[in-house]
Amino acid sequence: MKLTILGCHSATPRDNARPTAQVLEIKGHLILIDCGEGTQMALRKQRVKFARVKHIFISHLHGDHVYGLIGLISTFCLLGREQPLHVYGPKGIQEMIELQLKLGNSYMPFELHFTELEATKSVQIFEDDSITVSTIPLDHRVYTNGYLFKEKPNERHLDIVACEELNIEKAYYRKIKQGADYVRENGEVIPNERLTTDGDPAKSYAFCSDTMYKEDIITHIKGATALYHESTFLKQHEDLCKKTKHSTAAQAATIAKKADVGMLILGHYSSRYKSYDMFTDEARPIFENSHCALDGKVFEI
Amino acid sequence: MKLTILGCHSATPRDNARPTAQVLEIKGHLILIDCGEGTQMALRKQRVKFARVKHIFISHLHGDHVYGLIGLISTFCLLGREQPLHVYGPKGIQEMIELQLKLGNSYMPFELHFTELEATKSVQIFEDDSITVSTIPLDHRVYTNGYLFKEKPNERHLDIVACEELNIEKAYYRKIKQGADYVRENGEVIPNERLTTDGDPAKSYAFCSDTMYKEDIITHIKGATALYHESTFLKQHEDLCKKTKHSTAAQAATIAKKADVGMLILGHYSSRYKSYDMFTDEARPIFENSHCALDGKVFEI
Numbered sequence: 159m160k161l162t163i164l165g166c167h168s169a170t171p172r173d174n175a176r177p178t179a180q181v182l183e184i185k186g187h188l189i190l191i192d193c194g195e196g197t198q199m200a201l202r203k204q205r206v207k208f209a210r211v212k213h214i215f216i217s218h219l220h221g222d223h224v225y226g227l228i229g230l231i232s233t234f235c236l237l238g239r240e241q242p243l244h245v246y247g248p249k250g251i252q253e254m255i256e257l258q259l260k261l262g263n264s265y266m267p268f269e270l271h272f273t274e275l276e277a278t279k280s281v282q283i284f285e286d287d288s289i290t291v292s293t294i295p296l297d298h299r300v301y302t303n304g305y306l307f308k309e310k311p312n313e314r315h316l317d318i319v320a321c322e323e324l325n326i327e328k329a330y331y332r333k334i335k336q337g338a339d340y341v342r343e344n345g346e347v348i349p350n351e352r353l354t355t356d357g358d359p360a361k362s363y364a365f366c367s368d369t370m371y372k373e374d375i376i377t378h379i380k381g382a383t384a385l386y387h388e389s390t391f392l393k394q395h396e397d398l399c400k401k402t403k404h405s406t407a408a409q410a411a412t413i414a415k416k417a418d419v420g421m422l423i424l425g426h427y428s429s430r431y432k433s434y435d436m437f438t439d440e441a442r443p444i445f446e447n448s449h450c451a452l453d454g455k456v457f458e459i
Numbered sequence: 460m461k462l463t464i465l466g467c468h469s470a471t472p473r474d475n476a477r478p479t480a481q482v483l484e485i486k487g488h489l490i491l492i493d494c495g496e497g498t499q500m501a502l503r504k505q506r507v508k509f510a511r512v513k514h515i516f517i518s519h520l521h522g523d524h525v526y527g528l529i530g531l532i533s534t535f536c537l538l539g540r541e542q543p544l545h546v547y548g549p550k551g552i553q554e555m556i557e558l559q560l561k562l563g564n565s566y567m568p569f570e571l572h573f574t575e576l577e578a579t580k581s582v583q584i585f586e587d588d589s590i591t592v593s594t595i596p597l598d599h600r601v602y603t604n605g606y607l608f609k610e611k612p613n614e615r616h617l618d619i620v621a622c623e624e625l626n627i628e629k630a631y632y633r634k635i636k637q638g639a640d641y642v643r644e645n646g647e648v649i650p651n652e653r654l655t656t657d658g659d660p661a662k663s664y665a666f667c668s669d670t671m672y673k674e675d676i677i678t679h680i681k682g683a684t685a686l687y688h689e690s691t692f693l694k695q696h697e698d699l700c701k702k703t704k705h706s707t708a709a710q711a712a713t714i715a716k717k718a719d720v721g722m723l724i725l726g727h728y729s730s731r732y733k734s735y736d737m738f739t740d741e742a743r744p745i746f747e748n749s750h751c752a753l754d755g756k757v758f759e760i
Contacts, residue, residue: 170534173500195530196497199474219562221533229496232522233471250562257558261520261551263601300564
């Protein structure tokens with residue numbers, strides 16, 4: 159998995175402090191998560207081959223998370239995109255986009271599908287051969303979901319030496335990697351455990367922005383390989399968290415620790431702070447493997 | 460008058476090729492004309508004190524002219540703007556903006572007024588003590604207006620020597636500058652021409668984007684101090700102009716010449732061209748005083 163941070167700042171966008179947008183490469187998918195104003199410019203700047211994006215997940219309908227979506231879709235139209243595009247987001251997102259496309263009299267050369275979300279419990283909203291995507295209900299000023307992107311279990315590793323010693327036909331290797339036992343013509347069963355070892359662990363990425371501290375999140379993201387959790391504020395402004403329904407870096411780290419995730423990525427910084435180090439300084443005593451998102455930064459997960 | 464080009468490129472926005480947006484300073488007004496995606500970033504980059512903008516004029520509802528408007532308005536909300544904001548644009552613009560504000564559950568600390576346009580003839584849509592603004596109907600793929608920003612006649616220059624020789628009371632200077640004759644207590648009339656000379660000529664700026672070649676424009680912009688006329692293409696692609704309802708640099712220059720304007724500013728360049736000089740090279744043989752708009756360029760008019 160590779161995560162490219164296109165923007166990780168809250169509220170009012172600047173060229174050097176872009177609003178929320180991320181690209182996740184996972185099992186051949188190129189997924190866009192949130193799409194603040196200027197995301198298409200950031201995609202070009204990072205040289206992301208964004209024509210490959212087939213799925214866009216929007217957390218909520220605040221401008222710094224969605225106002226770049228209509229521009230990106232329009233650009234897909236202008237570029238003559240042909241393959242379908244799937245957009246997942248809160249109820250209302252379809253009307254918001256379709257109204258603007260209608261007023262611009264846009265010609266749509268591709269199918270645009272919306273999955274509008276209203277559930278307040280976690281639901282699985284996407285599945286194919288290689289991944290699943292589920293919502294993570296968050297607590298913000300408007301209806302908001304985080305998303306859990308999860309690889310499906312990887313194939314088991316073949317123990318070639320054992321297979322050859324036991325004269326396993328190569329034509330069965332594929333099925334064995336998928337977990338099947340081997341059955342000889344005479345009915346003898348060679349159990350899978352004798353022929354394989356565990357596959358690489360399936361990775362997962364949890365995206366949680368924007369939200370106030372919410373322990374319910376923990377069950378949904380338990381053991382995730384990586385967690386992005388917003389940290390708009392530092393502890394000294396915890397009062398603002400309550401008022402605006404955001405989190406501190408310490409709160410993000412607490413969630414990371416309680417959910418026993420592999421790493422924590424902080425972001426959605428308020429523009430009042432002059433240094434990113436302040437966020438990791440606050441988070442690391444609670445959760446050591448904490449890192450700051452930065453516009454343009456790439457995380458190999 | 461001072462015109463700051465925030466963006467002057469067509470279609471898909473890039474950091475180094477921003478979509479259409481301009482700021483016009485005219486008689487103490489700071490006016491925003493069109494507002495493509497990323498305009499608020501460009502305003503910050505150019506250090507424009509954009510809180511001073513009270514009037515925004517949108518030519519049409521294609522993305523590269525309007526998709527930055529909702530973000531700018533949201534930023535005004537976040538910054539706690541108090542003074543009213545007036546937006547002028549095609550019918551539909553109010554619904555487009557209000558729907559997005561509603562879905563984002565935005566708190567509006569200021570009054571937001573819309574003037575929706577439908578007329579296909581030129582109409583005056585704004586007037587105060589110092590300027591007027593009228594529409595310039597254009598011919599594009601969707602309903603589109605250019606705008607003519609016109610200073611009201613400037614005050615006449617006082618001929619101080621003459622005034623003192625003729626013993627004019629200073630209290631009347633203001634009225635005389637505005638064109639009044641001076642009347643002595645005994646009824647004697649000193650005509651204004653003896654006390655003043657012509658004031659500075661009133662300036663005007665005509666903004667025409669997007670449009671195909673349309674001679675009807677000429678009557679509306681006759682003698683304008685400066686004209687911005689789109690030149691999406693060069694002559695070699697005149698066929699594309701007809702198809703997409705845009706203009707060539709040569710056509711823009713022809714309009715400038717026939718309207719006898721003071722200067723021509725070209726812009727809205729297609730990304731297919733690698734040099735801006737090609738546009739002035741095509742325009743200047745027809746209209747000498749032609750210049751290229753560039754992102755960030757300032758024209759003193």
